[in-house]
Amino acid sequence: MACTKEYEDRADRGFPEIAKRPESRGQKVVKALWISIWLFYLSAPVTDLVSGGHGLGARLLGGVGLAAFVAWYLVLIFRTIPQMAVRRVLLSLAVLSTQATVxxxxxxREWLVLFVYVSISSGVALPGEISRWTVPGATALMTATAFVVPGGDAYLAGLLIPALMGGFAMVGIRAMIRTTIELREARATVAQLAANEERLRMARDLHDLLGHSLSLITLKSELAGRMLPGQPEAAAQQVADIERVSRQALVDVREAVSGYRRPTLPGELAGARTALAAAGVVAELPAGPADDLPEELSEEAESALAWSLREAVTNVVRHSGAKRCAVTLTGRQTLAGRFVELTVADDGSGGPAAPAGNGLTGLTERLEAVGGSLSAGPAGKTGFRLVARIPLGSDS
Structure with missing residues (x-):
């Protein structure tokens, strides 16, 4: 029951006010006024009751019949919601059709206009796959009755189009309302997916940013602690480096949150040199990437390689226990096409065998987004190697 109620509430939120089951007094008044406008076309039966020359008994029975028809019609239209049972609606339409015929x-002939209300109510209250038959059915019943009623064929021409067009117009409005609900639900789903993707991106960026910076701060803090008793000047230098790295990390986080930060290979090579030197690791780094990188390497691809370099160096500093680390950045031509390759290799222990962590998972996602790939694993008996490749396309 709770799930059904939740579904009904969600469906009702997608409807225009006039198509909802009214809840507050204001909504009831608005919907009643809207429906009452269309009762204007009952002026013909009312006029016939007053001045049609009928006897008192016929007038009384006609008045009671018209009141019952209008009451049944208003209940059907006023309380119809998408989850209302089709069988109940069909039964109500059968009652209205019987009343209109009798x-x-x-x-x-003035009473033939009641069939227009039968047609419209079927278009409002029934699903399209059913109302596409009931609207013509109500019109056909009106036509058959018109040929039986004296002079009814003269009225028929003026009622056929309102019956058909009014009924199918209500079918279209109902379909539009249903489509609106589906579009709103789809839009909400897309918004949720976009929010999830943005959260994933932010988590990946913050991990890459803070993992590198905090590892460097930890190393320099340990160095400063060891130097403090006998080398206060060197310890002060390490503390100054910690302050600089902390400030830069704060700037990086702010830029990442703002979505503006795009790391570059020259900047990450300089940061890798500093981090490896602080950890006591001999670094073999290229003098500069400008000479080795193809000109057609996009900013997104360079950013993915820069993140790969940062994550790899961070892992060397934190986990490997390496004495030497070599970074190469080259463009290659193979039978599969041209690509640029970043390799980070160390001679450390490589760490215990374990599933890929958040850092490597994030790098894989970044590289795949620009058509690249990542491979990482032990290099021989000792050491660890990370290789990031990004294709540049085939030669024209």
């Missing part, structure tokens, strides 16, 4: 045959 009143038209008993009191005359």
């Amino acid at each position: 009143l038209s045959l008993s009191l005359g």
Whole structure:
């Protein structure tokens, strides 16, 4: 029951006010006024009751019949919601059709207009796959009755189009409302997916940013602690480096949150040189990437390689226990096409065998987003190697 109620509430939120089941007094008044406008076309039966020359008994029965028809019609239209049982709606339409037929045959052609209300109510209250048959069915019943009622064929031409067009217009409005609900639900789903993707991106960026900076701060803090008793000047230098790295990390986080930060290979090579030197690791780094990188390497691809370099160096500093680390950055031509390759290799222990962590998972996602790939694993008996490749396309 709770799930059904939740579904009904969600469906009702997608409807225009006039198509909802009214809840507050204001909504009831607005919907009642909207429906009452269309009762204007009942002026013909009312006029016939007043001045149609019927006897007192016929007038009384006609008045009661018209009141019952209008009451049944208003209940059907006023309380219809998408989850209302089709069988109940069909039963109500059968009652309305019977009333319209009896009143038209008993009191005359002016009462044929009641079939227009039967057609419209079927278009409002029934699903499209059913109302596409009931609207023509109500119109056909009106036509058959008109040929039986004296002079009814003269009224028929003016009622066929309102019956058909009014009924199918309601079918279209109902379909539009249903489509609106589906579009709103789809839009909400897309928004949720976009939010999830943005959270994933932010988590990946913050991990890459803070993992590198905090590892460097930890190393320099340990160095400063060891130097403090006998080398206060060197310790002060390490503390100054910690302050600089902390400030830069704060700037990086702010830029990442703002979505503006795009790391570059020259900047990450300089940062890798500093981090490896602080950890006591001999670094073999290229003098500069400008000479080795192809000109057609996009900013997104360079950013992915820069993140790969940062994550690899951070892992060397934190986990490997390496004495030497070599970084190479080259463009290659193979049978599969041209690509640029970043390799980070160390001679450390490589760490215990374990599933890929958040850092490597994030790098894989970044590289795949620009058509690249990542491979990482032990290099021989000792050491660890990370290789990031990004294709540049085939030669024209």
